[in-house]
Amino acid sequence: MWNVFEILFYAQLLASLSYSLGSLFYALPIPVYGIKKWGPRLISDSIYVIVWTTIYTGVLSFAEQLLSLLGVSWNSYFQWLYQVENYDIIQYEIIKAMIDALQYLGGTFAPFMLFSFLLSIATSFIEFLTIISQMIYQYTGIFVALGILLMGLPFRIGRSIGASFIAASLVFYVGLPYLPTFLAQLDLNILNLHFPPNPSVTFLLQYAIPEVFIANLLMPSSYIILLSGLSIGLGNTIGGYGSRVPFIVEVP
Amino acid sequence: MSLLTFIQNLNTIITEIAWSIFLLAWAVGWALRGSPIPIFRIKRGGQDIIEDAIIAAFFLAIGSTIFYFISYIASQV
Numbered sequence: 001m002w003n004v005f006e007i008l009f010y011a012q013l014l015a016s017l018s019y020s021l022g023s024l025f026y027a028l029p030i031p032v033y034g035i036k037k038w039g040p041r042l043i044s045d046s047i048y049v050i051v052w053t054t055i056y057t058g059v060l061s062f063a064e065q066l067l068s069l070l071g072v073s074w075n076s077y078f079q080w081l082y083q084v085e086n087y088d089i090i091q092y093e094i095i096k097a098m099i100d101a102l103q104y105l106g107g108t109f110a111p112f113m114l115f116s117f118l119l120s121i122a123t124s125f126i127e128f129l130t131i132i133s134q135m136i137y138q139y140t141g142i143f144v145a146l147g148i149l150l151m152g153l154p155f156r157i158g159r160s161i162g163a164s165f166i167a168a169s170l171v172f173y174v175g176l177p178y179l180p181t182f183l184a185q186l187d188l189n190i191l192n193l194h195f196p197p198n199p200s201v202t203f204l205l206q207y208a209i210p211e212v213f214i215a216n217l218l219m220p221s222s223y224i225i226l227l228s229g230l231s232i233g234l235g236n237t238i239g240g241y242g243s244r245v246p247f248i249v250e251v252p
Numbered sequence: 253m254s255l256l257t258f259i260q261n262l263n264t265i266i267t268e269i270a271w272s273i274f275l276l277a278w279a280v281g282w283a284l285r286g287s288p289i290p291i292f293r294i295k296r297g298g299q300d301i302i303e304d305a306i307i308a309a310f311f312l313a314i315g316s317t318i319f320y321f322i323s324y325i326a327s328q329v
Contacts, residue, residue: 010255010256010259012323012326013323016263016319016322017262017263017266019311019319020263020266020315020316021266021270022311023270023311023312024269024308026307026308027270027273027274027277027304027312028273029273029301031297036304039304039308
């Protein structure tokens with residue numbers, strides 16, 4: 001695996017390359033706007049990338065600060081994920097046993113089958129969320145550095161994808177651990193759902209199935225869609241077109 | 253040749269080309285400005301080229317100094 005600071009060093013080298021190219025285009029004695037416009041653009045882009053490489057550690061510690069301001073942590077988030085996964089698996093086993101019993105004893109077991117199907121989907125979804133979260137948690141620093149490297153490529157080749165890398169990793173790094181609190185505030189924490197020892201069909205249809213569907217699938221996916229929207233917005237802000245340096249570098 | 257030396261060499265070459273192009277633009281600009289052609293647009297174009305060349309030389313000088321300084325510090329740390 002690459003070292004983060006090695007990636008940033010390459011980003012800085014690419015920025016200096018863009019800078020030299022920019023000044024080359026600036027000096028070209030060809031009065032064609034389509035060519036000359038790349039001069040100031042490349043120069044301001046390279047300064048922008050240098051600013052990003054400089055504030056890299058600052059940005060990461062700012063994300064940490066935001067996490068502590070929200071009062072959440074990755075440890076408690078992972079614990080919550082494992083608890084929910086355990087809960088789903090245990091419920092699944094219980095319902096599975098009930099279905100087997102009902103098949104012998106006779107009785108309506110279609111709602112139980114629907115519930116077990118829902119629980120297995122919920123378990124897969126939570127596992128998927130765990131994998132994504134582990135990826136974000138472990139590689140945020142590298143994703144941000146790679147984003148800066150991509151933004152440093154000359155002629156804005158990787159500018160939007162680099163900005164998306166930075167924005168998505170930052171937003172998800174701060175946003176994902178807030179998911180349990182978000183669900184708890186909506187009173188949708190799955191761990192608070194208590195089953196009677198012998199759940200009736202009415203209980204399943206009226207309470208358990210909708211609750212598990214909303215708390216375990218619908219709301220977490222809505223939250224992830226919300227975070228994606230935020231990261232697209234932040235990506236546009238970071239990589240949007242136009243000069244992002246506080247002084248004007250423009251072709252006269 | 254590693255990626256690092258490749259980018260560094262490319263950077264040096266491009267900086268050299270940029271300085272040569274600055275000299276060329278300077279010469280072309282003054283040639284157009286001082287040419288005995290009584291067409292104002294050509295003379296004005298010559299002046300624009302000179303102005304751009306001067307700004308480009310300024311950016312090159314400042315930029316190469318700062319970038320050299322940054323890589324020097326980065327290599328020392």
